[in-house]
Amino acid sequence: xxxxxxxxxxxxxxxxxxxxxNGFHDTANAMxxxxxxxxxxxxxxxxxxxxxxxxxxxLSTEVARTVSGGIIKExxxxxxxxxxxxxxxLIGAIVWNLVTWLMGLPSSSSHALFGGLIGATVxxxxxxxxxxxxxxxxxxxxxxxxxxxxxxxxxLVTRLAYRITRRDVGKPDGRGGFRYAQIFSxxxxxxxxxxxxxxxxxxxxxxxxxxxxxxxxGSGPTFWVIAACALAIAIGTxxxxxxxxxxxxxxxxxxxxxxxxxxETSTAATILASSYLGFALSTTQVASGSVIGSGLGRRGSTxxxxxxxxxxxxxxxxxxxxxxxxxxxxxxxxIGPIGIVLDMVIGTIVIxxxxxxxxxxxxxxxxxxxxxxxxxxxxxxxxxxxxxxxxGRGDRRKVxx
Amino acid sequence: MIDWSAFLVVTxxxxxxxxxxxxxxxxxxxxxxxxxxxxxxEPHEFTGAITVLSPKKAAKQLKRARxxxxxxxxxxxxxxxxLLAGYACFVLCGxxxxxxxxxxxxxxxx
Numbered sequence: 001x002x003x004x005x006x007x008x009x010x011x012x013x014x015x016x017x018x019x020x021x022n023g024f025h026d027t028a029n030a031m032x033x034x035x036x037x038x039x040x041x042x043x044x045x046x047x048x049x050x051x052x053x054x055x056x057x058x059l060s061t062e063v064a065r066t067v068s069g070g071i072i073k074e075x076x077x078x079x080x081x082x083x084x085x086x087x088x089x090l091i092g093a094i095v096w097n098l099v100t101w102l103m104g105l106p107s108s109s110s111h112a113l114f115g116g117l118i119g120a121t122v123x124x125x126x127x128x129x130x131x132x133x134x135x136x137x138x139x140x141x142x143x144x145x146x147x148x149x150x151x152x153x154x155x156l157v158t159r160l161a162y163r164i165t166r167r168d169v170g171k172p173d174g175r176g177g178f179r180y181a182q183i184f185s186x187x188x189x190x191x192x193x194x195x196x197x198x199x200x201x202x203x204x205x206x207x208x209x210x211x212x213x214x215x216x217x218g219s220g221p222t223f224w225v226i227a228a229c230a231l232a233i234a235i236g237t238x239x240x241x242x243x244x245x246x247x248x249x250x251x252x253x254x255x256x257x258x259x260x261x262x263x264e265t266s267t268a269a270t271i272l273a274s275s276y277l278g279f280a281l282s283t284t285q286v287a288s289g290s291v292i293g294s295g296l297g298r299r300g301s302t303x304x305x306x307x308x309x310x311x312x313x314x315x316x317x318x319x320x321x322x323x324x325x326x327x328x329x330x331x332x333x334x335i336g337p338i339g340i341v342l343d344m345v346i347g348t349i350v351i352x353x354x355x356x357x358x359x360x361x362x363x364x365x366x367x368x369x370x371x372x373x374x375x376x377x378x379x380x381x382x383x384x385x386x387x388x389x390x391x392g393r394g395d396r397r398k399v400x401x
Numbered sequence: 402m403i404d405w406s407a408f409l410v411v412t413x414x415x416x417x418x419x420x421x422x423x424x425x426x427x428x429x430x431x432x433x434x435x436x437x438x439x440x441x442x443e444p445h446e447f448t449g450a451i452t453v454l455s456p457k458k459a460a461k462q463l464k465r466a467r468x469x470x471x472x473x474x475x476x477x478x479x480x481x482x483x484l485l486a487g488y489a490c491f492v493l494c495g496x497x498x499x500x501x502x503x504x505x506x507x508x509x510x511x
Contacts, residue, residue, distance in 0.1 A: 002468065036502055056505070059505065059506045059507075059508065113409055137404075145408055149408070149411060149415060151416070152412070152416075153412070153415045153416045153419050154419075156416065156420070157416075157419045157420055157423045159412070160420060160423055160424055160425075160427065161423050161427045164424060164427035164428055164430075165427050165430055165431050165434070167434070171433060172434065172439045172466040174430050174431075174433060174434040174439045174440045175430070176440060176442040177430045177433065177440030178430070179442040180424050180440075180442060181494075184495075184498055185422075185498075186497060188501050188502070188505075191502065191505055192505055194506050195506070245434045257442075258427075261423065261426065262419075263421055265419045265422045265423050266415065266500060268419075269414070269415040269416075269418040269419040269422070269501075270411070270415040270419075272412045272415075272418075272501055272504050272505065273410075273414035273415045273418065274411045274415075276408060276414075276504055277407055277411055281411075308452070376495045
């Protein structure tokens with residue numbers, strides 16, 4: 001069955017590409033705030049995040065197979081999801097991830113994956129194959145609640161941090177010291193992300209291998225799958241989704257070190273608590289909620305609600321949009337081998353077009369700082385003095401504490 | 402189907418652990434400042450989120466910090482006690498973070 005093997009190879013390749021987009025999409029969750037407050041250099045920050053994602057992927061491998069498990073009914077009396085449908089779902093997820101990246105929106109990669117798989121399944125098998133109760137309970141409801149929990153926690157904790165370090169007006173409060181703490185808190189978020197998100201791709205690949213009969217039913221991911229996924233997500237993280245980092249770091253509110261530390265700690269605590277108690281909240285939504293919460297917690301800071309609204313709209317759109325794209329890809333894939341080739345061609349063209357589009361206004365760690373200044377000039381409500389044109393080592397200036 | 406109590410538990414657990422971590426670190430900073438060792442950490446990069454002061458203002462701020470440190474009402478013994486307590490807070494905070502790592506890695510607790 002050479003054809004059957006080919007589709008499996010394609011699925012694995014696509015799954016790794018998805019893992020890559022997942023990595024660079026989610027760098028911002030951990031590293032946007034330390035970059036924004038200057039706690040770490042941008043390149044160092046994404047490097048640390050990449051290493052921790054790599055390590056994290058190896059640390060925990062037990063979940064992995066729950067990705068499509070609950071939502072798409074399987075086994076006795078249900079339907080088996082075929083490699084063609086996984087292939088179509090992955091195309092939907094990758095394209096949506098790239099679209100949101102281009103718009104600089106932090107959206108959940110897991111939702112994109114779920115959406116793509118759901119869309120493909122509805123077309124391939126029928127609407128009865130999707131367990132909508134599980135979708136509501138495990139995807140939609142947590143998506144509404146995650147930012148609220150994280151935001152509330154971050155708000156209270158930011159207040160706490162400022163309350164404890166508050167001193168009489170004019171006396172130095174040493175809040176710059178929170179920059180050191182940020183390095184650790186953001187690293188914790190990156191590690192937690194590595195243990196969660198790389199597993200989703202491992203799950204998809206393992207599912208495909210089991211479906212193709214290459215692996216025993218019920219067995220976990222093999223070593224090369226783990227290693228490949230870990231590497232893909234790490235490379236993606238190191239590439240850095242600078243557009244999303246810009247949005248998270250400065251687009252929502254101006255972050256000071258104490259806020260950044262409070263936000264990251266809230267993110268880490270919420271993610272750890274939720275995954276430890278059995279249901280994983282989206283890292284992206286938790287992190288965005290924390291940033292807004294910490295903005296609300298500091299007196300005199302302003303939230304750019306317009307940006308927050310755009311992000312929320314992106315979340316609402318993620319599931320249906322990637323489902324529609326997954327469904328479209330599935331419709332083609334079901335025609336036969338020609339459909340799959342068509343899928344590949346169309347997918348490649350769309351991805352290339354998105355990349356070409358992104359070249360028009362490139363955002364890298366070099367341009368990041370100037371871009372932030374520009375963004376600040378346009379939308380900032382609080383007055384932010386411009387960064388001096390050139391800062392040498394010698395004349396580096398003191399900044400507010 | 403929808404487990405509301407789980408959300409409540411997660412909220413409580415997140416709030417508690419985040420509050421403990423942030424309180425410990427903030428308290429450590431506060432004690433350090435009280436002891437006259439005001440941490441001055443410069444940012445690595447000057448992003449738009451950071452307010453850059455003019456050299457005049459910066460010099461003023463530094464002067465104020467020195468003055469505040471000099472006018473510390475604490476005795477040297479109390480200062481070193483505060484410093485010690487501050488470092489203790491940082492150590493506790495570090496232990497809490499390590500516990501977080503322990504929770505992340507299932508191989509350690511299962």
